[in-house]
Amino acid sequence: SNITSVGKSNSAEMDATIGYTTALPLSATLAPTLDVGYIRYGYFGTGDSAPGNNQPDYNEVFGKLTFADSIVKGDSLASSVTYSNEYFNHSDQFWNVNASYTAPIADTGFGLVGSVGYNKFKDKAMMAQAVGGDGSDDNYIDYKAGVTFGVQSLVAELSAVGTNVS
Numbered sequence: 736s737n738i739t740s741v742g743k744s745n746s747a748e749m750d751a752t753i754g755y756t757t758a759l760p761l762s763a764t765l766a767p768t769l770d771v772g773y774i775r776y777g778y779f780g781t782g783d784s785a786p787g788n789n790q791p792d793y794n795e796v797f798g799k800l801t802f803a804d805s806i807v808k809g810d811s812l813a814s815s816v817t818y819s820n821e822y823f824n825h826s827d828q829f830w831n832v833n834a835s836y837t838a839p840i841a842d843t844g845f846g847l848v849g850s851v852g853y854n855k856f857k858d859k860a861m862m863a864q865a866v867g868g869d870g871s872d873d874n875y876i877d878y879k880a881g882v883t884f885g886v887q888s889l890v891a892e893l894s895a896v897g898t899n900v901s
Contacts, residue, residue, distance in 0.1 A: 747778070747779050748776065748777070748778050748779075749777045749779060750774055750775065750776050750777070751774070751775045751777070752772055752773070752774045752775075753772055753773050754770060754771055754772020754773065754797075755770075755771055755772065756768060756769065756770045757769055759800075765802075767800045767801055767802045767803075768800070768801045768803070769798070769799070769800060770797075770798070770799040770800075770801065771796075771797065771798045771799075772796070772797055773794065773795070773796050773797075774794065774795045774796075774797065775792075775793075775794050776791075776792060776793050776794070776795070776823070777792050778791040778792055791823050791824050793819050793821055793822050793823050794819060794820075794821070795817050795818065795819045796817070796818055796819075797815060797816065797817040797818075798815065798816050799813055799814070799815035799816075800813065800814050800815075801813040806838070807838055807839070808839075809838070809839040810836065810837060810838040810839065811835075811836070811837045811838075812834075812835075812836050813833075813834070813835045813836075814832075814833065814834050814835075815831075815832070815833045815835075816830070816831070816832050816833075817829075817830070817831040817833075818830055818831075822856070822861075822865055823865045823866075824864050824865050825864075826856060826857075826861040826862070826864045826865035827856070827857040827858075827861045828856070828857045828861075829854070829855070829856055829857075829861075829865070830854070830855040831852055831853070831854050831855075832852065832853045833850060833851070833852035833853075834850065834851055834852075835848070835849065835850035835851075835879075836848070836849050836850070837849075837883070844884055844885050844886060845882060845883065845884050846882065846883040846884075846885070847881075847882060847883070848879065848880070848881050848882070848883055848892060848894060849878075849879060849880045849881070850877075850878065850879045851876065851877070851878045851879075852876065852877045852878070853874065853876060854874060854875050854876070854877060855873065855874045856873045856874065857873070858873050859871060859872060859873045861873070862874070862875070866900060867900065868900045868901055869901055871901070872900075872901075875898050875899055875900045876898065876899045877896070877897070877898045878896070878897055878898075879894050879895070879896045879897075880894060880895050881893055881894025881895060881896075882894075
């Protein structure tokens with residue numbers, strides 16, 4: 736993706752991910768998938784032009800549990816935790832806790848998708864530095880609700896996405 740919120744010129748975002756995924760056979764009928772990893776978010780083209788030399792690049796570690804066929808056949812219920820010790824624009828510690836659910840609508844090729852996330856910064860100033868807002872909060876909620884359509888291995892999604900950042 737490209738961003739213009741950092742520095743005076745456009746920047747390209749490039750992310751590198753390394754991780755490990757395995758099944759966790761908790762019982763004969765319950766075997767969620769565990770996904771753990773590391774992500775490096777790089778914003779090339781920002782150089783030293785970022786405001787106050789706040790370089791936007793940052794690292795995250797994550798863990799995610801996914802339960803397939805949890806309520807209906809073909810669905811997916813997932814929960815994840817993400818942590819960064821130095822988030823976007825050097826905004827110190829950041830946590831994200833997220834829950835998501837996807838489910839097919841019978842055998843139509845359509846599906847439903849939804850998620851809600853809680854995002855927590857070290858303090859109010861760090862949240863304002865990273866995502867803007869009026870500086871009155873150190874956390875925010877994000878959400879998504881939508882519909883998907885899949886054909887073979889291609890999936891299109893139409894979703895409403897938002898936050899409570901003021």
